[in-house]
Amino acid sequence: MITDPLAQQLIFFICLLATTATLAWGAMAYPLRIAPRASGYFSVANLFLLIGVILTSQRSSDPSYLYWPIANIMILMGFLLLRHGTQRLFRLKSSIKTDCVLLTVFTVLIALQEPGPQSNQIVGILFSSMAALSFLLLAKDNRIALAPSLNLTFILLLLSPIIVLAFIFTLRTLLLLFAPSLGSHMANLQSADAIPMLWFFVMMTLLVNVVMIGNALTRLVQKIRLQADKDYLTGLWNRRAMHQRLALLHQCWLRDGKTYSLILFDLDYFKEINDNYSHAAGDHVLIQTATELSKVIRAIDTFSRYGGEEFLIILPATDAQQVAIITDKLRSKLNSSPVIWQDNAIPITASFGTATVSQLDTPETMLIKADKAMYRAKHTGRNNICSAT
Missing domain, CATH: 1.20.1070 (Rhopdopsin 7-helix transmembrane proteins)
Known part of the structure; x- marks a missing residue:
């Protein structure tokens, strides 16, 4: 060789x-x-x-x-x-x-x-x-x-x-x-x-x-x-990512006229859950809420933790009638999914506010409208749904 x-x-x-x-x-x-x-x-x-x-x-x-x-x-x-x-x-x-x-x-x-x-x-x-x-x-x-x-x-x-x-x-x-x-x-x-x-x-x-x-x-x-862009506890999108996605969706609304809606909800009596069962139980409630409701919303929707016990869902191509139907499904899902903590069944309810985009709206006004609707739902009995319109 x-x-x-x-x-x-x-x-x-x-x-x-x-x-x-x-x-x-x-x-x-x-x-x-x-x-x-x-x-x-x-x-x-x-x-x-x-x-x-x-x-x-x-x-x-x-x-x-x-x-x-x-x-x-x-x-x-x-x-x-x-x-x-x-x-x-x-x-x-x-x-x-x-x-x-x-x-x-x-x-x-x-x-x-x-x-x-x-x-x-x-x-x-x-x-x-x-x-x-x-x-x-x-x-x-x-x-x-x-x-x-x-x-x-x-x-x-x-x-x-x-x-x-x-x-x-x-x-x-x-x-x-x-x-x-x-x-x-x-x-x-x-x-x-x-x-x-x-x-x-x-x-x-x-x-x-x-x-x-x-x-x-x-x-x-x-x-x-x-x-x-993710919330460390629930794995949902965090507030920063939510604002980015909302701004992008609003630009599509301005350009193409594609309607979208928001659902903002707050867990009822969450402070009492922390006080009566511990903060670990409260964290478990937040995680289960994210897990159970993720099964209901669509793949195109953005589910985020807005802060504390508040959650926001951004729904593209969704008008006022559709968002009302979806919100009622979310409320029913929560009501039928109590959290089991140390052999105790903790009932979970939430107050929901919805808003559908209209002329002269901005991302900021959409959030304000949904927030006001949510607080109106709290003040009218909780475990309730109110629309900004």
């Missing part, structure tokens, strides 16, 4: 990069516990890439299932695990069944080829096409995950390394189809002919992990941003 010093150095560098990435992602998974499942997938993905490169570097003219088909399968499994780590990181729907089918098809096709340099072209075409598909699917998952928080320009910028890798593997597939002689550089990774491919492996290992680190940071920012 004729070896090239530069090729050997590049193989060592690739292995060093993959080993470092494996250990780093493993440390993030445990003991640091930073996105542990996703980090675990990324660690194992780099491990498979490391093993695949080591096995590939041992190829010679002798046929060997270990150094030829198994090496390719290991690298491809690493690519697919990167995708599953991304799905776990962003809580996307798992594609494990589809990927298992793709991997099985690839394994069967490659197993039909005789292991050795004589099958370079066919195996190279199969491997490159599957690798290109893996990176395209990885790019798709990233686009879906990033779309809610970033515009298309930034998404394309962040995904450019993955798109470049998919393009290179696609180009390699086409070259092997129309120029079979180019496949000879994979026969021996330690030869001078393999140096361009080794540089590509270096770039690929770096780019893949840079993208994954970028994904982890993006997910961290998303979680911080989400926590800043």
